[in-house]
Amino acid sequence: MLLERFDNVDALRKELEIIKSTDSAEARTMPSAFYTLSSFHELEKEEIFRKEWVCLGHVGEIPNTGDYFTSELIGEQIIVSRDKENQVHVLSNVCRHRGNLVAQGKGNKRSFVCEYHAWTYDIDGTLKTAPLMKKVKNFDYKKCSLPRLNSEIWNNFIFVNLDGNADPLSPQLKKLDKILHNYHHELRNLLFTEESVWNTNWKNLTENFMEGYHLFATHPKTLQPMTPTQLCKKVPGEDAWTAYRSYYDPSYPPRGPFHEDMTEDEQKNSVLFNVFPSFVIAVAANYTLYLCLRPVGVDKVAIRWGIAGLKEDPNDPEVVAYIDLCKAFNIEDKEKLETLQIAQNTRYYKPGYLAPYDLEGTIWDFLNYMGRKLGSDVDII
Incomplete structure (x- = not known):
């Protein structure tokens, strides 16, 4: 049986309005057209990417x-x-x-x-x-x-606002700054950058980076042994960002060297966050991994990603090993997200419940952000 269709912009905007008034205990996904409808993508370009702060790269x-x-x-x-x-x-x-x-x-x-x-x-x-x-x-x-x-x-990252009317970004991230302070990302040197294009909607990659639920299934050998799904903890976000802490398996070797300001708890986790709409980043105890996402089509996203750390030599064996690890789990994510994009063309998918708050609460934050910008109750000129 074919399910309710969301094959027009108005239907998706109405769904986003409903999400904003839905209790988080009933958190659910969006219809697949949210990721495949070309006319909705055109709306995002004008109302999100032209009006919001978008990260272009690292200083x-x-x-x-x-x-x-x-x-x-x-x-x-x-x-x-x-x-x-x-x-x-x-x-x-x-x-x-x-x-x-x-x-x-x-x-x-x-x-x-x-x-x-x-x-x-x-x-x-x-x-x-x-x-x-x-x-x-x-x-x-x-x-x-x-x-x-x-x-x-902000924090060595270069942001642009195309229409020139967005409120200053830094004041919106003050609470996030406090969370990140002891990690001292600002002292980390850029060690690696690369550009690529994946065949998936930009929101798929944003959501994927921001949830720990997929780690055990998608990354059983690369990430799950180090940052298991079961140890993820959601961080209360704000209108401009969402975050969670990915705690390290106690049996995994310490991820030093640690800055002297870091607490014992901070030494045991990475902070992963999304500055809305499309900047995703993981600040670990020793390295920073970031992805600057730019849509290049409803089913394609351009990625400018990089790694920063306290070390200065990009050829240091430890740095090379970390870069190789990141490349390995990026390949795993790319495979899953490109098949997801293919599957999302279906008319049979019915939105389902999101995983518990600690595992996919960040996706709920992201969907609520999209609702605040594009819900049917929002005046769009």
Whole structure:
């Protein structure tokens, strides 16, 4: 028998409104169309990714003057750069002349040159030269800089807000800062970065990272022996974030070295959290693993992920071993999430109950966040 269909935006928005008024004891999943409906994905692009804070990467990717990397977010081309004054800029990567790209990939430059007509910009986006444009009567160099996008750095992570109207991010994360304080992530060096694309909806990966229920089944040899499902503990979140602690198996070797500020309890767990909508991160006693997620389609997500730690040498055998571990469990997650995306095209799935609070309460927080942004009771212009 075919079940109730949620094959339109209005139906999904109504379901999100209902979720907000549902008691957490009745926490349940969303219909599969939440992850597969193209028109709902278009709504997310405009109402979530254009209006919210989205993480683009780590400051360690651009440590020196002239360093830059490029990115893309819902079709907007972006440059992240560090200028001569050591300031980080998030710029539109579109020439002010005819709209071509001015930079590609990553590297170090003294200036950005559009290869179409050779307009040249300083690393901070200021227009330096525009061949033959002095002959244009009203042309003004000062009015032709690359647009600077609303950006903020929190805990060494670079965030952008495309529409420029979001409330400052850092004040929304003060309680999370207190939880993370003794781990001292800010002292950790960037040791590894990589980019990839998975064939799954961005929400599938966000939810997967943020729940410990799947560890015993999906990661029986990589993560379950170290951070077993049974020892996960939910952390009360707020409107801008959700989190849980993944405690280490007592028989597993200590995960030092530990910062002197860390309590005995903090030495025994990692804090995994989601800064809504799409930044997920695990701060362990010795390393930080993070994933910056950007949708590139209803069934594809771009991932810029990396690892930071107190060690300085990325070739240190311990660092290499941790990177290899992360790659191994990422492969396991990718396999499950790509088959999940295929299965979600069904018309026979009926939303079910979420696992207990400590195991999937973070997903309930995430769904409530989506409800606050996209529920049918929310005015969307």
